[in-house]
Amino acid sequence: MPELDAIDRSILNELQQDARVSNAELAERVGLAASASYRRVRRLEADGVIAGYVMIVDPQAIDRSLDVFVEISLVSQSEANLRQFEKEVVECPAVKSCHLMAGDADYLLHLAVADQRDFERIHNQYLSRFSGVGRLRSSFAIRSVWETTRYEL
Numbered sequence: 001m002p003e004l005d006a007i008d009r010s011i012l013n014e015l016q017q018d019a020r021v022s023n024a025e026l027a028e029r030v031g032l033a034a035s036a037s038y039r040r041v042r043r044l045e046a047d048g049v050i051a052g053y054v055m056i057v058d059p060q061a062i063d064r065s066l067d068v069f070v071e072i073s074l075v076s077q078s079e080a081n082l083r084q085f086e087k088e089v090v091e092c093p094a095v096k097s098c099h100l101m102a103g104d105a106d107y108l109l110h111l112a113v114a115d116q117r118d119f120e121r122i123h124n125q126y127l128s129r130f131s132g133v134g135r136l137r138s139s140f141a142i143r144s145v146w147e148t149t150r151y152e153l
Helices: 006-017 023-030 034-044 077-088 116-125
Strands: 066-074 095-098 107-113 133-140
Touching: 006 023, 023 034, 066 077, 066 116, 077 095, 077 107, 077 133, 107 116, 116 133
Parallel strands: none
Antiparallel strands: 066 107, 066 133, 095 107
């Protein structure tokens, strides 16, 4: 992992706030010449600190405003079962994230669906068909209180 100085952190904070900021504006905000800012951003990208750039879609605008969190326990935690489950879960279009967990459940999935009927469809077509699943437990979010894509630097 590369060592990040105060200017690197400033650049990352600015880009997390607005990844579409021009290089000239970014340079001004962090107190660098445009060429130095450009080189730093390219180095952060090359070093893998900046993993990519994305836009954030409003889930209500695309009818995916219901967040569902699904705890999944497998019948066996063998390496083969974990690999097979992980291979299958990435094929489910509603899954926003999948986390291997320590604790009661083996995995925690975050799904974005339109409504309960859409979740039922996803459950029937995907969740209930995943290999090695022993138990599913789903929780529906009433509303999101706070969410961020930023990391404190």
